[in-house]
Amino acid sequence: MLEAILNGLGGLVAGFQALALDWRSIIMLVIGGILLYLGIKKDCEPLLLVPIGFGCILVNVPLSDLMAKEGFLRVIYDAGVDTELFPLLIFIGIGAMTDFGPVLAQPSTFLLGAAGQFGIFLTLLMALFFGFTKLEAVSIGIIGACDGPTAIYVTSKYAPHLLGAVSVAAYSYMALVPVIQPPIMRAMTTQAERATVMKYKARPVSKTTKILFPLVITILGGLIAPKGLPLLGSLMLGNLMRESGVVSRLTKASENEIANVVTLFLGLCIGATMSGAAFLKPQTLIVLGLGFVAICLDTVCGILFAKGMRVLSGGKINPLIGAAGISAFPMAARVVQREGIKYNKKSYLLMHAMGANAGGQVGSVIAAAVMLSVLAGMGIIS
Amino acid sequence: MSDEVLAPMPGKITKILVKPGDDVLEDEEVLVLEAMKMDNPIFAPSNGKVKEIRVKEGEEVDVDHVLLVIE
Structure with a gap:
């Protein structure tokens, strides 16, 4: 009898014993704690870091089996991340929130949204150089899109083992845009360039244009890069609902309830991919490093392109707006x-920057779509 | 000589920091204009005295709307 009770009580300390033997879980519990601290105390993307941090803690408590077959987090992961459903649902919400008015009123800023994507391709080449496979390199390069859902979509599909690292990199660098970009902006421009005043000339954008925009982008983008149509299509569906003005209940649900519910589940799932064994690898550090480089290169390319536009326009463009050609909207x-x-x-x-930024939002999705379609054309993915 | 302060972009006036008769210096903040959910300070274009304020707090303005006049 006494022995049975002692054995039973032994079950209560098994977790402590397992933890004592597993240094990786201890480190990951600390990392989870740091993510929570950044979210709660430093107000750094709390909507994402709180669920990610807690998911990370949950999955690193030994013997808990939350990510084992039919575990709590595994069920959510399989339903929403494995199927790529979550990032797409979030995209409907982003489309519903984004006003493409500034880019439609100043179409030239759309080009900056394209230029801000070059970092993706440069980083992809660097990842290949570091010995990552083609599919891994695509997932790492996409961090440079500065766009969480796109990065998660591509990575969960083609390099799911990197999901934790890629999404943590994508979201933390997005939060760090206000820190990362200004020094690059200063280093790459002269005082005269930075002080250039750009007059805002509002070209009225008709409602018809705003409604046609998502439709044209969807069909044209889908024809060019069919592999990216889920991303582009969900973004544009949200935007069409917004601009149509007739389904405000659906628009509101997309940008509030649906986006909030999905953000919670997605965050938990990303945290859940951060088990010690999967996350604590030299690979993760390289991914984090390359992701940082990707965002810096985006900024550099955007500014260089804006400088080119400045020359062509006879000095009317302030090259700083090139830095906004990334997807971190409206930051x-x-x-x-x-x-x-x-x-x-x-x-x-x-x-002007909002135009470039909204262009960057579409640009990053199109860049991802183009990359996937090129890979499909090369026969690397089916 | 008087200087008109124009709205640099469409938005909503959230704060007026001066009143008629105030002396202002160039680059002193005179108004706050909220555009695209961001508060943007509007600065005086030159040294002078506020002659007239043409907007109210909470008012929506379009680009190039005259906000105030400085002389």
Whole structure:
């Protein structure tokens, strides 16, 4: 009898014993704690870091089996991440939130949204150089899109073992855009360039244009890069609902309830991929490093392109707006506005930057789509 | 000579920091204009005295709307 009780009590300490033997779980519990600290105390993307951090803690408590077959987190993961459903649902919400007005009013800013994607391709080449497989390299390069859902979509499909590292990199660098970009912006421009005042000329955009935009992009983008149509299509569906103005209940549900529920589950699942054995590898550090390089290169390419536009326009373009050609919306545009006004109190770059930023939103999705279709064309993916 | 302060972009006036008769210096913050959910400070274009304020707090303005006049 006494022995049975002692054995039973032994079951209560088994977890502690397992933890004591598993240094990786201990480190991951600390990492989970750090993510929570950043989210709760530092207000750094709390909507993502709180579920990610907690998911990371859950999955690293030994013997808990949350990610084992039919475990709590495994069920959510299989339903939403493995099927790529979650990032797509989030995209409907992003489409519903994004006003493409500034880019439609100033179509030239769309080009900056394309230029800001070159970092993806440069990083892809670097990842290949470091010995990653083609599919892994695509997933790492896509961090440079500065776009969480796109990165998760591509990675969960083609390199699921990197999902934890890629999504942590994508989301943390996105949160760090206001820190990463300004030094690059300063280093790459002259005082005269930074102080250039750009007049905002509002070209009225008709409702018809705003409704046709998502339709044309969907069909054209889908024809060019059919592999990316799920991403592009869900983004544009959300935007069409927004601009149509007739389904405000659906638009609101997409940008609030659906996006919130999915963000919670997606965050938990990303945390759940961060088990010690999968995350604590030199590979993860390289992914984090390359992701950082990707975002820096995006900024550099965007600014270089804007400098080219400045020359062609006879000095009318402030090259700072090139930095907004990434997908981190509307953060990158705000960074540009804040930096611009530092150098000239009469300089308001916000609307121009918003155009580039909205262009970057579409640009990153198109870049991912093009990459997938090129891979399909090469026969690497089916 | 008077200087008109124009709205650099469409948005909503959230704060007016000066009143008529105030002396302002160039690059002093006179208004806050909220555009694309971001508060943007609007600065005085030159040294002078606020002659007239043409907007109210909470007012939506379009680009190039005259916000205030400085002389």
